[in-house]
Amino acid sequence: MASFGPIEIRRNSPQYGYITDTPKKGWSNTDVVGKLQQALNIPVFWTTDVNGSAYGEYVLSTLFNQRLDSLVYYTIGTGVGAGAVVDGKFIGTMGHPEMGHIRLKRHPDDLDFKGICPFHGDCLEGLVAGPTFDARLGKSGRVVPLTDHVWDIMAYYVAQAALNTTLMMRPDKIIFGGGVTSEEFLKKVRREFAKLMNGYVDCEPLEDYITMPLAKNNSSATIGNFALALKNLES
């Protein structure tokens, strides 16, 4: 079960298996794992949606003959989230990561935009989630061509997410999925990343380091979930 968050994943917590506080109506304080196990009487593996995607890409990498020890998977859609796998395990002992809410250096042409995150205003999610197009331009991102300067601003922030992730965790690969991402957009991201990094840490070739998911049509999590269920059964 790869659930939207925030969720309680610490097994020693009395709230293990719960969706905790969420703005989604009717879901706060819901015992998902308990209800599932009671109804179906089967073991349940419990993690975040983005961890499921990250694990799917981790499993797929072996099928594509890439040997990865670690990776980080970001999704940029209505919100921004990320999961990280290191040596087959998820990062986070106090809970799951919430990388969508890191703070970043503001783009000089974007200083007046306050961001749309209800908790933080201009965190990563508040600056690059899909609805920021509506907030900045009054129209959906789908109709904004990649030649529009707003995409340069987006690339500047997403490149910083990749940069900070690199400097903090040194993963083998950073993957960007979700509705806002495209290969053309990632080309801009790689250019900004190279400028920001300025040769300090070697991540070349960037085409292999900052990538779209291997799984097509947003299916990384589906693969990851089956793999995690299997792993859970066998452990």
Add this chain to the structure above:
Amino acid sequence: MASFGPIEIRRNSPQYGYITDTPKKGWSNTDVVGKLQQALNIPVFWTTDVNGSAYGEYVLSTLFNQRLDSLVYYTIGTGVGAGAVVDGKFIGTMGHPEMGHIRLKRHPDDLDFKGICPFHGDCLEGLVAGPTFDARLGKSGRVVPLTDHVWDIMAYYVAQAALNTTLMMRPDKIIFGGGVTSEEFLKKVRREFAKLMNGYVDCEPLEDYITMPLAKNNSSATIGNFALALKNLES
């Protein structure tokens, strides 16, 4: 051997055991591990200085009856570096972290300061390392009282380092050592951290989460190094 970086720690690299490119004179491309092993004919464990400190605090936590699964150790001195231990292992499969060079949101009263990092200008190190006092005020940080507004600006950036580390890795604890840090300064950092986090992720009590090192007089690395040597011998 807990060395200043950048160093090569990947065992499958032909440069394993080297200090790689460094601005420190005479040290670039030096085979430290090879020379030590040739001269002394003993096994050598090789990591970064801050990883040594992080490991020392990880070991000490058990002596102080804290059960930690993970921690991050930042040093703020002439430069800024950090090491991370998760389940007894260091983070970083492509190499060691370089958390001192993440980008952050600039403080509104500090927008004109360009930062002092030769690679990035206003990365974390470029904004809060010891020599930034000389660059901003023309005098050493030692003579600047904590009531000076520059310390609020410093706290804003260091709190963001703690915030981004929390959201990316969810460690059990974040430790700040080095000449710039003090318990009084960390009180400011915790206040800024709480404002920036805005209740999104629970890290309370902050007095236990954002802390000075358990080891006094900058000795975390000494303890960590002996522990790593022992672990290396026994593995």
